[in-house]
Amino acid sequence: MRPEDNQTLTQVGPGTPMGGMMRRYWVPAALSSELPDADCSPIRVRLLGEDLVAFRDSERRLGLVEEFCAHRRASLYFGRNEEGGLRCSYHGWKYDVGGQCVDLPQQPSYAPKIAIRSYPCVEAGDVVWAYMGPPELRPDPPSVEWATIPAEGRYVSKWLQYSNYLQGIEGAIDSSHVSFLHRYEIEQNPLLKKTAATEFIKGDANPEFDIDHTSGGLIVYAKRRDRNGRAYYRITQMLMPWFSFPPPFGHHPLLCQAWVPCDDESCMVWSISYCTDRALTAEERAAMADGGGINVTYVPGTFIPIQNRSNNYLLDRAAQKAKKTFSGVVGLVAADVAIQESMGAIVDRSLEHLVHTDKAVAETRRMMLEAARNHAKGRTTPPGVSSESQRIRPGSLILPVEEDVREFLRKGQLRVGDQAVLSV
Numbered sequence: 457m458r459p460e461d462n463q464t465l466t467q468v469g470p471g472t473p474m475g476g477m478m479r480r481y482w483v484p485a486a487l488s489s490e491l492p493d494a495d496c497s498p499i500r501v502r503l504l505g506e507d508l509v510a511f512r513d514s515e516r517r518l519g520l521v522e523e524f525c526a527h528r529r530a531s532l533y534f535g536r537n538e539e540g541g542l543r544c545s546y547h548g549w550k551y552d553v554g555g556q557c558v559d560l561p562q563q564p565s566y567a568p569k570i571a572i573r574s575y576p577c578v579e580a581g582d583v584v585w586a587y588m589g590p591p592e593l594r595p596d597p598p599s600v601e602w603a604t605i606p607a608e609g610r611y612v613s614k615w616l617q618y619s620n621y622l623q624g625i626e627g628a629i630d631s632s633h634v635s636f637l638h639r640y641e642i643e644q645n646p647l648l649k650k651t652a653a654t655e656f657i658k659g660d661a662n663p664e665f666d667i668d669h670t671s672g673g674l675i676v677y678a679k680r681r682d683r684n685g686r687a688y689y690r691i692t693q694m695l696m697p698w699f700s701f702p703p704p705f706g707h708h709p710l711l712c713q714a715w716v717p718c719d720d721e722s723c724m725v726w727s728i729s730y731c732t733d734r735a736l737t738a739e740e741r742a743a744m745a746d747g748g749g750i751n752v753t754y755v756p757g758t759f760i761p762i763q764n765r766s767n768n769y770l771l772d773r774a775a776q777k778a779k780k781t782f783s784g785v786v787g788l789v790a791a792d793v794a795i796q797e798s799m800g801a802i803v804d805r806s807l808e809h810l811v812h813t814d815k816a817v818a819e820t821r822r823m824m825l826e827a828a829r830n831h832a833k834g835r836t837t838p839p840g841v842s843s844e845s846q847r848i849r850p851g852s853l854i855l856p857v858e859e860d861v862r863e864f865l866r867k868g869q870l871r872v873g874d875q876a877v878l879s880v
């Protein structure tokens with residue numbers, strides 16, 4: 457990859473091609489639970505290289521405004537959230553959810569002329585989403601399936617990762633690493649175990665990849681074989697610009713992840729487990745809260761995983777030798793984070809050597825680059841903005857090795873990931 461392409465792919469600040477394109481989508485900004493009540497404490501939110509503060513006013517309206525006061529730039533994180541707005545603690549200037557100054561004690565007539573940057577928000581799926589693009593191009597609210605189902609079927613978590621967003625997405629669509637990095641742990645994880653995945657993932661570490669384009673991204677088929685003439689397909693969906701829907705494991709909940717850039721060198725990883733046809737059980741929720749599935753446990757009071765770069769992710773060499781974990785980093789997510797952060801904040805893609813199992817990675821980069829450049833040229837609506845393109849599911853299935861998976865799906869008129877049929 458040319459260094460300039462790598463830059464275009466990874467830079468997300470205001471005025472960059474990728475940053476401009478990403479501002480055309482609803483951006484996951486905060487958990488609804490971080491802003492539980494009217495006049496609750498404001499929170500800091502860093503998105504696409506911008507420092508922001510989110511709050512809920514006295515009428516429960518959401519505000520997402522630039523962090524720094526228009527007067528002399530004190531942080532509004534230290535502000536007072538009361539009586540319909542956020543008041544700067546330094547000299548008392550007060551802003552409403554739209555960023556308009558509504559009280560300026562020293563010179564009241566000046567207030568109407570003062571406003572700070574603000575972004576509209578919506579709530580869906582226990583998440584506060586922000587729109588940071590041109591107001592006239594604001595899309596319909598998010599339509600990813602997990603954001604539209606009843607709350608009983610959904611569990612949402614997030615953590616801070618110290619890498620560029622793209623390293624995360626690349627990990628998510630690269631089904632081949634599962635046969636190595638996660639080889640021993642899939643069968644132990646309470647939210648993934650006892651499914652067909654285990655034997656196939658261990659049995660065939662050299663999957664064949666195929667790709668289809670969708671209106672919002674890519675479908676990636678990873679085909680593994682066994683000795684009995686069967687093929688196991690893990691079908692991942694990548695939805696622009698940051699979502700991955702990993703293939704399901706049997707009866708366990710469906711999964712979705714999103715790597716949302718805080719800036720070029722860090723991202724918030726959103727992790728959603730959901731069932732479309734039932735409530736999550738108390739056991740499932742407890743396992744998720746305990747870091748099971750694709751969740752983590754936290755350094756108290758933060759969204760930083762307990763296993764993090766400052767402690768080498770609690771690397772356990774004895775467990776690695778004993779084949780309890782491939783990398784020595786215990787836990788599915790912790791291993792992914794360790795590897796993705798180990799490449800450096802922004803991996804130098806000009807130094808890589810790709811092979812056939814990197815097909816989906818290469819195609820994702822090509823698609824993202826093309827979309828960002830097209831958007832920069834003519835503000836064309838990028839893939840994945842429309843509601844229709846977001847209504848997707850992943851899948852996993854077993855077929856006779858000679859059967860064509862696309863033909864099978866077409867014949868049965870199955871949407872990829874029809875959960876009853878396509879999750880083994």
Ligand code: FES
Nearest residue numbers: 525527528544547
């Ligand atoms: S810096 Fe905010 S009121 Fe003075």
Ligand SMILES: [Fe+2]
Nearest residue numbers: 627637638792
């Ligand atoms: Fe992984």
